[in-house]
Amino acid sequence: MRQRRALLAAVVVLALTVAQLAVGALAGLEQYDGKGFGYRLAVYPVLMLLLPAVWWWRTRDASALPWGAFALVMAPFLVDVTGNTLDLYDSIEAWDNVNHFANWLLLLWGSGLLLARADVRPRWLLVVAITGLGAVLAIGWELGEWYTFIRRGTELDGAYEDTLSDELLGTLGAFVAAMIVERTTRRS
Numbered sequence: 001m002r003q004r005r006a007l008l009a010a011v012v013v014l015a016l017t018v019a020q021l022a023v024g025a026l027a028g029l030e031q032y033d034g035k036g037f038g039y040r041l042a043v044y045p046v047l048m049l050l051l052p053a054v055w056w057w058r059t060r061d062a063s064a065l066p067w068g069a070f071a072l073v074m075a076p077f078l079v080d081v082t083g084n085t086l087d088l089y090d091s092i093e094a095w096d097n098v099n100h101f102a103n104w105l106l107l108l109w110g111s112g113l114l115l116a117r118a119d120v121r122p123r124w125l126l127v128v129a130i131t132g133l134g135a136v137l138a139i140g141w142e143l144g145e146w147y148t149f150i151r152r153g154t155e156l157d158g159a160y161e162d163t164l165s166d167e168l169l170g171t172l173g174a175f176v177a178a179m180i181v182e183r184t185t186r187r188s
Helices: 002-026 037-059 067-085 095-116 123-150 159-184
Strands: none
Touching (some): 002 037, 002 067, 037 067, 095 123, 123 159
């Protein structure tokens, strides 16, 4: 029953994300202008399904897929797209910062739950691995933002400061996720 609810959560998150991406890429609404929604429509579903696909390919057992962890990994994509749909990035000054912290917390919480299955020893290495993965993903994300819509867009003036704060907040979110994973996956 728990596995079924986790699968349902992942499917709902994916469906809501793709629906909003399609609207953002095709509807021509103002809040989506210059935010790379064509790229997002192509890339987000692939990124959301990458871990489940690799996990299934490695195990060949659909019943053993950790859908709860996958739903956590998928959730930041929904939060990001919904933030654009509701125009929160432009109407709430702190939204981008809160979003980077919270989304990296969710992303690395899910990823950390997958890493914790390897029973990493000593346990502090799990915290380092999750936090380090979060930092690398934050850098990669910011490079993607720069390539898709900052380098030729209207946000170039404040991009340096925004990029540094986004990377810092993403790494901090990853660290909090690492601490949650370390505490909740300890074996007695």
